Structures are given as C-alpha cells and as structure tokens.
Amino acid sequence: MRVTAAGFLTGRVKGGSARESVVDVEGVLMLPESIRRRLDSIRNLLRQGKRINGLFRLMLSPLLWEQAYAEIAPNRGALTRGVNDNTLDGFSLERVHSLILRVSTGTYRFTPVRRVYIPKPDGKKLRPLGVPTADDKLVQGVVKLLLEAIYEPVFSPRSHGFRRNRSCHTALSVIQDTWNGVKWLVDVDVVGFLDPASYCPLVHEWTWKRPG
Secondary structure, eight states: EEOTTSSSSSSSETTTEEEEEOOTTOOOOOOOHHHHHHHHHHHHHHHOOOOOOHHOOOOHHOOOOOOOOHHHTTTTTTTTTOOSSOOOTTOOHHHHHHHHHHHTTTOOOOOOOEEEEEEEETTSEEEEEOOOHHHHHHHHHHHHHHHHOOOOOOOOOOTTTTTTOHHHHHHHHHHHHHHOOOSOOOOOOOTTTTTHHHHHHHHHHHHSSSSO
C-alpha cells in the first residue's frame, strides 16, 4: 500500500484484485465494489424518502473520476482547448489525485470558459458556446454522475432532453407507439432565452425583491 498526494492509501486489494482500494481522508476503507453499491443504493434511499448523505466522500473516489473521463474522452470536442492548454491529453491517476486533493481541501477553482460562436443549422446565425478546460470538465463530470444517481429515478418518464440514453429519437419512438393523433401541435422556440440581455434583468429583479 502507498499514500498518494491526495491523502489516499492505494494498493491491491487482499485476494489479488487488480482494482485499487481507497482509504479516504477520514480513514474509511472504500473498495470499488462498495462505491458501486453506494451509488446503486441511492435509488432505494430516494424511494424511502431518506436523506442522501456522503456524496462529497464519494467524490473522493478515483473510480468516479475514471468513469467521468471515460464518458468525456470519446466526445468530438474532448481535446478542444479552453482558455489555456489544459486538455484531456496525458490523463493519469496522478492528475486525478491532484484534482481530488484540491477538491477535498476546497482549493479547486474553476477557470473562465472560452467563448466561441458556431454556425446554427440555417447558416445565418451563430450560437454562443462556452469551452471549459479539461480539469473543469472532469470535475463537472463527477458531479454529473452523482446528480444523475439522485435525480434520474425521480425524473418524469416523459422527459427526454439531456438525459442518459434519451434524446429526441426516444421521444419520437414514444410518440409513434402511444399517440393516436392530435388536433394541435405547438412548436415553441424562445428566441435568445439564454442571452445575457434576457435573463440578467430577471436575476437582478429576484435579487432585489427576495426576502432578507
């Protein structure tokens, strides 16, 4: 066993397992199997109406960081640079441990995103896109895994947007299998909904009027 820079003890699990065991900063042993069981148990806890605890401790597991990397790396823009040269190139456990150390000690700071504009399908307008650094993508990816474990079980089955294994294609499949026809079909597109001029006044008004 060895002590990593992030305060973890790592080594082969007794019995010859190739996966690393993890002893977190509180000295509690968490094997990869126990981490997976903990994530799986969140669904049952939600059904029982119980409070979900220990999420930050789960963030300290290199297993989740490896999974976040595995989901981000195949994306077309995975190696696209943000405001600096920090990309997913050269991913390693040492890098993961460095990120975990900064997250666990509260010293991690997100980097500003690089704003780029990409053409919309009609070719007439540009869509603003923020490109974060690779480290920021990894931190967000780990948080996303935890949030999915919490909220996926309680999302409406009719919701298909921006969810794992769901898309406009799955929505169309449901429509094809269940709809018998409609009298009206409304297609709504709120123009510039996320533009600064659209939502900043609303945020300002809420901040000004909120109690306390």
